[in-house]
Amino acid sequence: MANVARTSLRRFGTQTARKATVNYAAPAAEKVNQYGIRVSQAQGYVDSFTGAIGNTPLIKLHTLSKQTGATVLGKAEFQNPGGSVKDRAALYVVRDAEESGLLKPGGTVVEGTAGNTGIGLAHVCRSKGYRLVIYMPNTQSQGKIDLLRLLGAEVYPVPAVAFENPENYNWQAKRHAERLQKEDPEHGAVWTNQFDNVANRRAHIETTGPEIWNQTGGKIDAFTCATGTGGTLAGVTRYLKDVSNGKVKCFLADPPGSVLHSYIQSGGKLNERSGGSITEGIGQGRVTDNLKNEVKELDGSLNIADEKSIEMVYRCLDEEGLYLGASSALNVVAAKEVAEKMGPGSTVVTILCDGAYRYADRLFSQKWLETKGLRNAIPKHLEKYIILP
Numbered sequence: 001m002a003n004v005a006r007t008s009l010r011r012f013g014t015q016t017a018r019k020a021t022v023n024y025a026a027p028a029a030e031k032v033n034q035y036g037i038r039v040s041q042a043q044g045y046v047d048s049f050t051g052a053i054g055n056t057p058l059i060k061l062h063t064l065s066k067q068t069g070a071t072v073l074g075k076a077e078f079q080n081p082g083g084s085v086k087d088r089a090a091l092y093v094v095r096d097a098e099e100s101g102l103l104k105p106g107g108t109v110v111e112g113t114a115g116n117t118g119i120g121l122a123h124v125c126r127s128k129g130y131r132l133v134i135y136m137p138n139t140q141s142q143g144k145i146d147l148l149r150l151l152g153a154e155v156y157p158v159p160a161v162a163f164e165n166p167e168n169y170n171w172q173a174k175r176h177a178e179r180l181q182k183e184d185p186e187h188g189a190v191w192t193n194q195f196d197n198v199a200n201r202r203a204h205i206e207t208t209g210p211e212i213w214n215q216t217g218g219k220i221d222a223f224t225c226a227t228g229t230g231g232t233l234a235g236v237t238r239y240l241k242d243v244s245n246g247k248v249k250c251f252l253a254d255p256p257g258s259v260l261h262s263y264i265q266s267g268g269k270l271n272e273r274s275g276g277s278i279t280e281g282i283g284q285g286r287v288t289d290n291l292k293n294e295v296k297e298l299d300g301s302l303n304i305a306d307e308k309s310i311e312m313v314y315r316c317l318d319e320e321g322l323y324l325g326a327s328s329a330l331n332v333v334a335a336k337e338v339a340e341k342m343g344p345g346s347t348v349v350t351i352l353c354d355g356a357y358r359y360a361d362r363l364f365s366q367k368w369l370e371t372k373g374l375r376n377a378i379p380k381h382l383e384k385y386i387i388l389p
């Protein structure tokens with residue numbers, strides 16, 4: 001295994017060019033060329049869309065590493081073929097349904113989702129020949145509905161009501177699957193139930209966690225990320241705790257409006273959900289089955305204000321050339337705060353869940369920032385990125 005250490009000149013946003021040292025231990029089936037590009041030496045190709053899921057790079061965040069004296073690393077989940085961390089869970093819940101015998105060739109997958117899980121499922125279902133039915137709150141943008149339909153899903157926008165209400169989009173999805181299963185048991189239909197189906201968490205125990213451990217060569221002191229379903233945080237935490245005998249510290253990063261931070265801080269008191277956040281796809285009003293077992297394993301939690309997350313969206317663009325969605329930016333803020341806690345010399349890893357492409361019309365719009373009361377969160381030197389009226 002060759003340990004490649006190189007020095008290269010890079011330009012970060014408006015800053016002057018500076019030296020960045022790349023340390024990357026290339027596995028046997030990989031060579032790293034003079035520009036730091038990993039050239040695979042392995043033979044073969046992947047079998048369809050699903051074979052391209054996972055094995056995402058771990059990226060050093062230089063400015064934050066320098067600021068904290070720690071090595072701050074982001075797992076580039078936006079490089080999954082469907083564009084987000086949710087491709088992993090989508091594949092696992094579909095495979096779980098196949099293995100349980102509920103889903104047969106030509107069958108139907110039904111899910112309640114407003115975002116990346118739907119997109120991941122749409123790709124996976126299309127590539128495997130399943131029908132996909134999506135229920136989502138009717139508050140979601142037309143753009144999301146159009147994209148899901150483009151990817152072949154049947155989409156039902158339904159009134160946005162609380163999880164406890166039987167008309168909530170998740171319960172409607174469940175009933176739809178049960179109906180189809182009765183009508184056509186030969187092909188089968190399944191409600192993949194991303195929140196409480198632990199096949200989601202298993203995706204991260206079996207793929208994301210081991211990848212992080214191997215990519216850091218076991219030199220990792222802490223991990224932090226936010227939760228939607230909790231699959232990523234719980235799965236990676238489970239794996240890292242087991243493989244390191246509990247040495248890797250794991251922290252929840254929580255947005256405003258989520259109940260989990262106060263749940264952890266209070267030692268298990270579940271408050272009513274109130275308020276919200278600009279960070280789509282994360283924040284939770286309950287402890288899901290995916291998260292349940294790992295909550296007690298966590299070493300703490302951080303509450304990250306929207307002002308910090310939006311500033312980090314702009315900073316990552318300017319300082320690292322990374323075009324990230326707000327949940328990734330929240331994770332990066334949390335990683336910085338954890339790095340400050342752990343101290344110089346430590347290694348902290350987080351998740352870069354998806355890119356900014358799906359949110360650009362909001363994140364870089366003057367009017368949207370004003371509406372959300374976040375215009376002043378953008379420092380003067382980053383205002384040039386507010387390119388939309």
Ligand SMILES: Cc1ncc(COP(=O)(O)O)c(C=O)c1O
Nearest residue numbers: 227228229230231232281327353
């Ligand atoms: C953009 C984004 N970030 C983070 C998450 C959270 O991931 P998980 O559901 O594994 O907790 C999601 C989930 O949908 C998401 O869409």
